[in-house]
Amino acid sequence: MTISSPQGSNSTGNERVGKIDSRPDRNTHNGEPVKIHDPEEVSLEDMMASVRQIILGVGEDPDREGLLKTPKRVAESMRFLTSGYNQSLDDIINGAIFDEGHNEMVLVRDINFFSMCEHHMLPFMGRAHVAYIPNQKVVGLSKLARIVDMYSRRMQVQERLTRQVAEALQEVLEPKGVAVVMEASHMCMVMRGVQKPGAWTVTSAMLGAFQEDQRTREEFLNLIRHQPGAF
Ligand SMILES: Nc1nc2c(ncn2[C@@H]2O[C@H](COP(=O)(O)OP(=O)(O)OP(=O)(O)O)[C@@H](O)[C@H]2O)c(=O)[nH]1
Ligand SMILES: [Zn+2]
Structure with a gap:
């Protein structure tokens, strides 16, 4: 497993490839796209x-x-x-897809996010861990965090948010697998309602190799459990 640099400084073959299908309205209800008005x-x-x-x-x-x-x-x-409604994958990726021939797992963990629950319009916030196994193509690392931000800045439920991040990466890169885990605290469960500070909601979306191969999934889960050194 490698945590790669998107700049690929040793490579002379960096080139931007691929065209992204931009769908700013890729919100779904029961699996069906929902048209979002301007x-x-x-x-x-x-x-x-x-x-x-x-x-x-x-x-x-x-x-x-x-x-x-x-x-x-x-x-x-x-x-x-809710400014994520006005963004599209195309805007965010901005062509930063590089043909690196890199086929090891790429993981960006501990991406802070802030979203708003669609039931109470109260914040939920926490950390996202996003990994993929490239199929030759890699994306700029910051773009993983930008994808998390785009879908977070909408009215959400955590499960859909998690799935949308995974599906976006799948669409952009067609990688061998994508894994997204999000850990969040919901203010609607803390400040009101059941009033349970300290309860964390953990959701995951696993696609491709992460779904099919237990060892790959375990490697990812171990990596997000391990605490990285502080800077
Ligand atoms: N699955 C899921 N549920 C969420 C999320 N955010 C908030 N909820 C839940 O949405 C539910 C809404 O339940 P309702 O009974 O309609 O609303 P409520 O009377 O305000 O519920 P309480 O929060 O239990 O007081 C609550 O159980 C919330 O905890 C989320 O991201 N995912
Ligand atoms: Zn809520």
Whole structure:
């Protein structure tokens, strides 16, 4: 197993290959694609008016000084926290696929992510571990984290988020296998509801060799268990 550099500094044969099928609306419900409307169809002012209603709904005064700008701040935060709807795989990969002839496992672990649960619109956050076994082609390492960010910045359930990251990598690289594990704490289970701080939800998506070959899967699971040295 090798954790490779995407720059492939020893190779003279680095070239960008492949064209990515961009599907910014690759969200699914029961396996079917869901059409996502353009967020701009609802104006920031409409969103601000809704936030004002929420402020009234919790018994506060939206016209007191500290809350005057809150509807705008919240609307803008929401736009940022869901900005993954406006991105596509094409945007993110930006052609950074290299024909390295590298066929060993590549793993980027401990990728921090922040997402929003679609049931309560509260954050869930944690770490993602993303691995693949190349089939000649490798992708820039930062792009693995960017893929995690793109799907995280949408209204999500953790299981779908995990699967989408794996499927995106499968689509981009057609590798021999993909493994994604996400460990997260859900604020809807911590701050409200069942109120269980310290409970971690762990989800995985294994494709190809990681699904079929137990040794490959175990190698990956051992690597994400091991604590790397601190910098
Ligand atoms: N499978 C899954 N469930 C999630 C995720 N995020 C939140 N949930 C759950 O979604 C469920 C929604 O349940 P409901 O009974 O409709 O809502 P609720 O009354 O607010 O539920 P409680 O959280 O139990 O108070 C809860 O069990 C949440 O824990 C996720 O990423 N994946
Ligand atoms: Zn929730």
